[in-house]
Amino acid sequence: MTFSHSDRNKPMDFQSIVVKLFYGDRKVLADCYDNIKQYVDYIDTNWPSGITDWGLGDWVPVKSKAPKEFTSTAYYYADVVILSKAAKLLGKEGDYQKYQRLAEKIRQALNAKYLDREKGIYGSGLQTELSVALYWGLVPEELVAKVAVNLAKRVEADNKHLDVGLLGTKTILNALSENGYADLAYELATQEDFPSWGWWIVNGATTFYENWPLDAQSYISMNHIMFGEVNAWYYKGLGGIFPDEQQPGFKNIILKPNFVKGLTFFNASHEGPYGEIVSAWKRDGRKISYQVRVPANSTATLYLESDNVMENGKSITRNELLKVVKSEGGGLRISLMPGEYDFTIR
Numbered sequence: 001m002t003f004s005h006s007d008r009n010k011p012m013d014f015q016s017i018v019v020k021l022f023y024g025d026r027k028v029l030a031d032c033y034d035n036i037k038q039y040v041d042y043i044d045t046n047w048p049s050g051i052t053d054w055g056l057g058d059w060v061p062v063k064s065k066a067p068k069e070f071t072s073t074a075y076y077y078a079d080v081v082i083l084s085k086a087a088k089l090l091g092k093e094g095d096y097q098k099y100q101r102l103a104e105k106i107r108q109a110l111n112a113k114y115l116d117r118e119k120g121i122y123g124s125g126l127q128t129e130l131s132v133a134l135y136w137g138l139v140p141e142e143l144v145a146k147v148a149v150n151l152a153k154r155v156e157a158d159n160k161h162l163d164v165g166l167l168g169t170k171t172i173l174n175a176l177s178e179n180g181y182a183d184l185a186y187e188l189a190t191q192e193d194f195p196s197w198g199w200w201i202v203n204g205a206t207t208f209y210e211n212w213p214l215d216a217q218s219y220i221s222m223n224h225i226m227f228g229e230v231n232a233w234y235y236k237g238l239g240g241i242f243p244d245e246q247q248p249g250f251k252n253i254i255l256k257p258n259f260v261k262g263l264t265f266f267n268a269s270h271e272g273p274y275g276e277i278v279s280a281w282k283r284d285g286r287k288i289s290y291q292v293r294v295p296a297n298s299t300a301t302l303y304l305e306s307d308n309v310m311e312n313g314k315s316i317t318r319n320e321l322l323k324v325v326k327s328e329g330g331g332l333r334i335s336l337m338p339g340e341y342d343f344t345i346r
Contacts, residue, residue, distance in 0.1 A: 030090055050108070051110065056166075058166060059226070060226075064127075066128040067114075074132045075132075077110065077136060080099050080106060119150070120147045126163065128163075128168030130150055131164075131176070132171045155188060161188070162195050169229050176188070197230055207223040235268050238263070241253065241277060255300055264282065272298070276295060288345040291342055299336060299337060301335055302335075307330070308345065316334065
């Protein structure tokens with residue numbers, strides 16, 4: 001098998017695992033498994049330390065570029081984690097154990113070289129370095145909050161504007177919103193001056209470009225998806241719709257909406273295998289009205305930061321289709337049966 005350097009720009013096995021997560025169909029993953037395994041084994045053979053610089057790195061950055069070795073190793077780690085999960089899913093216990101060990105070796109090697117544990121900083125503390133480490137799960141559990149704080153500070157120091165390339169674009173909004181900084185992620189996503197997605201829009205763009213400056217002299221495709229993660233982030237970061245890895249195909253839906261400041265209302269819907277999933281909210285002063293639709297033959301798990309919640313104007317304990325569990329960190333975890341719900345959150 002021949003491999004291209006450009007494959008290092010993303011987890012090469014990501015598409016097949018997404019099919020499994022979103023549709024519950026493992027056939028694509030099973031069909032691709034041997035090729036995924038060969039790919040990972042190729043990297044492991046040629047870079048046995050766990051650190052690799054194979055690839056293009058954080059391609060077409062705004063101004064700051066994370067070390068290619070850092071991003072290549074981080075995405076190699078993501079490849080191996082996905083491969084280990086695929087092995088477990090397909091009943092390949094030996095491979096599962098093997099690639100679990102390899103993933104841990106890579107994680108430890110990257111952290112040993114790039115993580116300042118005292119400061120909670122990766123490398124130079126660029127947006128890409130911090131967000132990639134957070135999003136792909138490289139950060140030691142006890143340092144996640146510290147690294148997230150530093151990411152937020154870095155974004156604020158960059159005037160709440162993007163300073164990422166291809167790989168950082170995938171992670172920056174998600175790393176913020178999944179670690180307590182959804183408001184800042186929303187501000188970052190909705191800027192309208194350079195560099196931003198909004199800058200393209202106010203200058204007439206109707207597609208994603210390949211480069212941030214409008215007058216770029218190279219990499220000038222005007223219909224290029226590589227900076228397009230913001231579209232997926234709307235569903236995740238604002239609507240909070242996620243597949244459940246333990247019950248894929250949206251058999252169970254994970255709902256983690258963020259009612260961000262500066263936005264009055266938001267509607268998201270996704271047509272899953274069991275029907276339409278809806279997560280829609282509207283702000284009225286300090287009150288949030290939140291509507292949810294869970295399709296027939298599926299369930300949902302809803303996470304809310306507030307514990308002052310009513311459903312259809314009544315206490316949520318009155319609805320037999322709900323099972324309320326207090327979350328350890330405050331707020332609520334609510335199990336939902338199929339149906340439509342109208343929550344009021346204060």
